[in-house]
Structures are given as C-alpha cells and as structure tokens.
Amino acid sequence: MVGRPAVPEVIWARPERAGRGPRPAFSRADIAAAAVRIADAEGLDAVSMRKVAAELGCGTMSLYNYVPRKEDLYELMFDAVSGGYEYPEPSGDWRADLVALAHQARAMMHRHTWAPRLMSPVYGFSPNALRYLEYALSCLDGVDARFGEKMELIAMVNGVVTTYVANEIATAERSRSLPWSEEQENAVRTGYLISQIATGKYPRMAAGFAEDPGPIDLDGVFDRALQRVLDSFDR
Template sequence: MAGRAAEPEVIWARPERTGRGPKPAFTRADIAAAAVRLADAGGLDAVSMRHVAAEVGCGTMSLYNYVPRKEDLYELMVDAVAGEHELWEPCGDWRADMARVAQQTRSLMHRHPWLTRLMSPVYGFSPNALRYLEHCLACLDPLEAPYGMKMQLVGMLNGCVTSYVATELAAEERTRSLPWSAEQESAVRVAYFGSQVASGAYPRLASAFMEDPGPIDLEGAFALMLGRILDAFEPKN
C-alpha cells in the first residue's frame, strides 16, 4: 500500500548483512569503530553514511546492506562506546561501586564528547548496554530494594551524569572560542556579580556569597551530586 510506514525493527535482530553475495568484507564492529573515529575527530555532525562508507572502504549504497538507517548507525556507535565500560567484580559496597560506575561514565563521555547528544533509553538494550545494566544490578545486589527501584537508580544516575557532563563540555567549548583566557573571563564576571550583591538588592544571595565565596570545585560538586542521589536510595531505618 502506497505511503505505508515502515515497520519498526531492532538492528540487533537483523543478520549482519542482508542480501546475497560474497562473504561480507567487514562487520558491524568495523562500521561502528569507523563512525566513532569520525565523531571523535569532528563531532557527531561529521558522521554521515557517505563518510562512514569511505572510512571502511566501501560504497555508500553498499553500507546500507549492513546498516539500513542512520539511526541504526547511531545505535551501533553508542553500543561500541558502552563496550568500553570496565566491568569489575563488585566490592560489596553498593554506594562505592555505583560511584565508580558514575565516575567511569563521566570519563567515557569526556573521551567521546558527542555521546551526550545520543544518550537515549531507546539505545539502552544493545548487547553492551545490557552487559552494563547487568553489571550495575550486580553492584546493587547488597541494596535491599526491588529491581524496579534499582533500575530507577541506574537511570537517574545516568541522566544526572549525562546532564552534568553536557554542561561541562558546553563550558569547555565556550572557553575555547573566547579571545581571552578563562581566568580573565571569570575575574570580570565575579567582579560584576560582587557589585550586584553589594548593592543590597539581593540579600539572600549576599548571605550565600559570604558563606562560600570561593570558585566552584567541579570535582567536589560532582561527588556531592552522586552522594545526594545515592542518599535517596539508602534504606531508611
């Protein structure tokens, strides 16, 4: 029937290559690695079916035999990066293990800055993502809570880490585009903020500023965020 929408499918349920012909010259892993290299070098906008095909050494139309849609290519990329997670033997302290998971995810996102743009629950059930989720649940074995709540914890932690890193990356990108140093920028803005606080128009902000006038400690702020999230799931006596 003309105009009928294509039926949804999962890339992982498809064979590695459709159609007849000789044995495939490369694999999905090769395609994913090529796409990740392009994204690492030039950002997500540098990834196109044409550029990926050139990277692996085939024609663009041939690539569609392996990856039907660009969305499938993105899913391959996310799965490839998920495979970089280190899966260790849990130590028995669920808070320590989940804090380690979060720190590792943050490092991974800085290594692949484009990843924050592709984070989606839709890509959460690829092979490496499933191994990652199973590992997180193993880390949470000591936590007395139903699995539904444990999945909420993992999802909340991932969401907060993604948002935190996206903010960090945006600040870094802005700093690189400035014609002056980050220190100069900060000094000017702090001086302006101080003048506004001193005006008396913002008494609560003035009190807050007097309590802690120092620069923001990003590492400390990240650790504090993790602690607050984990506190919410700590069993109440």
C-alpha cells in the first residue's frame, strides 16, 4: 500500500484497516488531529509530513501508509474540523437557521485560520462536508424552491463565510511568515496608502476616507453581507 496509486483514488473510499498485515498504529482521526494541532499552532505551511509524523511519534515514511499524498492530509484536516458542527433541529425559520450555521462556520474558521485556504469544492465530498450540506438543505425543507436554487443559496452563504473570514485573518496569517509584527506591517502599509491617496490620483478614495475614516466593525460587515445574500433569495 506504500506504493502510490497510478489511478485516482478518494481517500474516503480507502478502508481504514486492510485485511492483512500488522494492525495500523494510528487512525485517520489521530493523523488529522496531529496535523490540525500543528496547523493551529504554527500555520498551515508548518504542516509537513515530517512534522506530522514526529507529532505522532512515527517515522516520516510510515505516514504514507495512511495518506498516499500530502493533498490527502489536507483533505483529512478539513474534514476533521468540519466534524465539530452542531446541527440542531431546524426551527422553521430558514433564514435564522442558515445564519446560525454560517456563524458556526465562521467561528470554526477563526479557530482554524488555515481552513479558508483549504476550502475547495473538491473537498465537498468528505463525510462531514456531506453532513453539513444535508443539514443546510434540511433547513430549507419548507422553502418552495428548486433543488438547484437551494444549492446556489447554500453555496453563496458558504462563499460569504470563507471570503470574509479569509479577509479578516489575512494580515494576521501573513505576518506568520514575516520577520516583523502584524502591527508594524499594518502601520507601514497604511502609511503607504495614505501617501498614495495624498497624491490626488484617487480623489474618491481620498474623499471617502476623509468623510468616513473610522475603524471597521468586522462582525457588522460580515452580518450585513450575509443578510444581503439571504435577502436576495427572499423575495
């Protein structure tokens, strides 16, 4: 099984335990949890096969018995953190239910700031992603709309969550790979922005910042964007 397959393979279709040979020392959940610990502590780029193996206490190449390629490790990680959602019985108010679900997803991504980078429709097949999707659909049970329309709504809600969280954490995540602090970086960048605006080449931005310079309320921005998406489906 250590020989990498020459034909496509979905990791979820692989049996966790093969019939023959010694019993595996770790479960997929163990491996995902180890990788998640590293990513939470040091960022996604710090997740290497060597480090995950060390975290588990096994040789680097042993990991390849469980995970054929690093891509699959990412898939395990994303599924693992997608397993923490609560799915209360839908209330009948689909807007409130979707808002609650979106807030759960946003909170998850703030806990695991690498998750937005892994968000991809490719991973939409993982067990927990399917559960999430099915639950979101169940929130829309009473809604009179075609299936395709419901899926487009769910996709837009998910899109808002990941883009906004990605933006919210962008500078913080970036500063992980930089030799100076986030505050220093921000100060320099806004300083440059101000100098550019002062050139007069961007009059509307200049006027805008003069009129409305306050700090941004990220929670408010997110909630407004989410409500707008829901509005647009609620005619």
